[in-house]
Amino acid sequence: MPATAHDLPPREATELLDAYSHAVMTVVERVAPSVVRVGDGRGSGSGVVIAPDGYVLTNAHVVERGDGARVGFADGRTAEARVVGRDPSSDLAVLRVAVDGLVAAELGDSDRLRVGQLVIAIGNPLGFQSTVTTGVVSALGRSLNGRDGRLIENVIQTDAALNPGNSGGPLVDTRGRVIGINTAVIAAAQGICFAIPSSTATVVAAALIRDGRVRRAHLGISAAPTPIGRALAAHLGLAVSEGVRVVEVAPGSPADRAGLRTGDILAFLDGSSLPSLSALQRVLSAERIDRRCAAVAIRRGERIGLTVVPQEAA
Numbered sequence: 015m016p017a018t019a020h021d022l023p024p025r026e027a028t029e030l031l032d033a034y035s036h037a038v039m040t041v042v043e044r045v046a047p048s049v050v051r052v053g054d055g056r057g058s059g060s061g062v063v064i065a066p067d068g069y070v071l072t073n074a075h076v077v078e079r080g081d082g083a084r085v086g087f088a089d090g091r092t093a094e095a096r097v098v099g100r101d102p103s104s105d106l107a108v109l110r111v112a113v114d115g116l117v118a119a120e121l122g123d124s125d126r127l128r129v130g131q132l133v134i135a136i137g138n139p140l141g142f143q144s145t146v147t148t149g150v151v152s153a154l155g156r157s158l159n160g161r162d163g164r165l166i167e168n169v170i171q172t173d174a175a176l177n178p179g180n181s182g183g184p185l186v187d188t189r190g191r192v193i194g195i196n197t198a199v200i201a202a203a204q205g206i207c208f209a210i211p212s213s214t215a216t217v218v219a220a221a222l223i224r225d226g227r228v229r230r231a232h233l234g235i236s237a238a239p240t241p242i243g244r245a246l247a248a249h250l251g252l253a254v255s256e257g258v259r260v261v262e263v264a265p266g267s268p269a270d271r272a273g274l275r276t277g278d279i280l281a282f283l284d285g286s287s288l289p290s291l292s293a294l295q296r297v298l299s300a301e302r303i304d305r306r307c308a309a310v311a312i313r314r315g316e317r318i319g320l321t322v323v324p325q326e327a328a
Contacts, residue, residue: 037132037188038134038146038148038188040190041134041186041187041188041189041190042134042136042146044190045062045119045134045136045184045186045190045192046088046136046144046146047087047088047089047117048062048063048088048116048117048118048119048184049061049062049063049088049119049136049137049138049144049183049184050062050063050070050085050086050087050088051085051086051087051138051143052070052072052076052077052083052084052085052086052095052109052182053083053084053085053086058076058138058141058179059072059073059075059076059077059137059138059179059180059181059182059183060072060076060136060137060138060179060180060181060182060183060184060196061076061085061109061182061183062119062182062183062184062192062195063116063117063118063119064108064118064119064121064192064219065118066116066117066118067116068110068111068112068113068116069098069108069109069110069219069223070085070095070108070109070110070111071106071107071108071109071182071195071215071219072106072107072108072109072181072182072195073105073106073107073181073182073195073196073197074100074101074102074104074105074106074107074161075102075105075161075181076107076181076182077097077100077107077109078100078102078161080097081096081097082094082095082096082097083095083097083109085109085111086143087113087116088143088144091113093111093112093113094111095109095110095111096109096110096111097109098110098222098223098226099221099222099223099225099226099227099228100222101218101221101222101227101228102160102161103160103161103164103166103228103230104160104166104210104214104215104218104228105160105161105166105197105198105210106195106210106214106215106218106219106222107182107222108219108222108223119184119186119190119191119192120190120191120192121191121192121212121215121216122186122187122189122191122192122193122212123191123193123212123213124168124170124193124194124211124212124213124214125211125213127151127154127170127187127193127211128151129150129151129152129153129154130150130151131150131151131187132148132149132150132187132188133148133149133150133151133172133174133185133186133187133193133194134146134147134148134174134185134186134187134188135147135148135149135172135174135175135176135180135183135184135185135186135196135207135209136183136184136186137176137179137180137181137182137183137184137196138179138180138183139176139177139178139179139180140177140178140179141179142179145180147174147175147176148174149172149173149174149175149205149207150172150173150174151170151171151172152171152172152173152205152206153170153171154168154170154171155168155169156168156169156170156171156208157169157292158197158198158208164295165291165292165295166197166210166214167214167292167295167296168211168213168214169197169208169209169210169211170185170193170194170208170209170210170211171206171207171208172185172194172207172208172209173205173206173207174207175205175207176196176199176207177199178199180196180199181196181197181198182195182196182197183195183196184196185209191212192212192215193209193211193212194209194210194211194212194215195209195210195212195215196208196209197209197210228300229300229303229326229327230295230298230299230300230326230327231298231299231300231302231303231324231325231326231327232267232268232298232324232325232326232327233267233268233269233274233298233322233324234263234264234266234267234268234269234270234325235260235261235262235263235264235267235269235274236260236261236262237258237259237260237261237280237291237294238258238259238261238291239256239257239258239259239289239290239291240256240257240258240259240279241255241256242254242255242256242257242279242281242312243255246312246315250312250316250317251317252281252282252310252312252317253287254281254282254287254288254289256288256289256290257279257280257281257288257289257311257312258279258280258288258290258291258293258294259277259278259279259280260274260275260276260277260278260279260280261276262276263275263276267325268322268323268324268325269322271322271323272309272320272321272322272323273320274309274311274320274322275313277313277314278311278312278313278318279311279312279313280294280309280310280311281310281311281312282308282309282310283297283307283308283309283310283322284297284302284307284308284309285308298324298327300326302324303324303325303326304323304324304325304326305323305324306321306322306323307321307322307323307324308320308321309321309322
């Protein structure tokens with residue numbers, strides 16, 4: 015069993031704690047100049063500069079109304095920012111501000127995170143600027159419901175303390191790389207906080223900067239995950255045991271035109287299995303808008319094949 019600070023002689027314990035403190039201080043010195051305060055007239059949150067020419071990443075709910083926000087920087091300067099785009103489905107937004115001499119934070123690779131890894135949150139909770147908290151990655155692969163009802167996938171759970179105003183601020187690793195954007199706190203719990211992974215933030219930010227929005231496809235259905243059963247899957251020649259059951263089909267939707275019906279179980283779409291709603295959402299990316307996709311479904315115990323053309327979600 016590894017030794018803890020309590021198990022070590024006083025001098026070694028002090029050195030261990032000093033090394034930990036030094037690591038945190040080094041990260042804060044590196045990242046804090048990139049952390050900003052964001053206000054839109056209805057409250058305030060945090061954000062992080064991701065490009066020296068003025069792009070700032072924050073939460074969509076921090077700037078959910080209006081086309082601009084007031085941004086305050088670590089050096090005391092303030093400026094008006096323009097909302098380049100917001101994506102409620104991932105709770106991310108990008109701002110643009112015309113300020114010189116900005117220091118951009120480095121976006122890290124959240125796919126390499128490990129449970130138990132030390133993380134540091136920097137933000138402006140409850141109006142207290144440049145507040146720092148530390149913790150660990152408590153879990154990976156969590157899902158949260160976005161403001162538009164879509165699942166935000168692969169969310170990071172951490173016990174680094176967050177409070178109102180931390181939203182949109184960075185969660186960083188011990189090398190000062192942003193590996194998440196803090197987004198939510200479970201109010202009735204202690205030490206359960208969530209961050210959007212940098213792997214998602216990188217893709218979403220690029221789309222918002224390029225197009226002002228994130229394009230996604232849709233079928234026009236309500237669905238729920240459901241087991242298929244190994245026996246039925248084997249009988250139908252399907253190498254899956256789970257799918258998504260169609261609960262409702264919107265009239266005139268791509269699913270309706272393709273012949274999908276309430277009660278059908280979608281097993282495959284465009285060659286991808288659908289063991290969950292998250293899997294379906296992953297398949298319905300911008301690349302499949304207006305593209306013919308083969309679907310495999312189960313209807314009353316029988317396998318059927320359909321062709322569906324997803325449309326762009328509003």
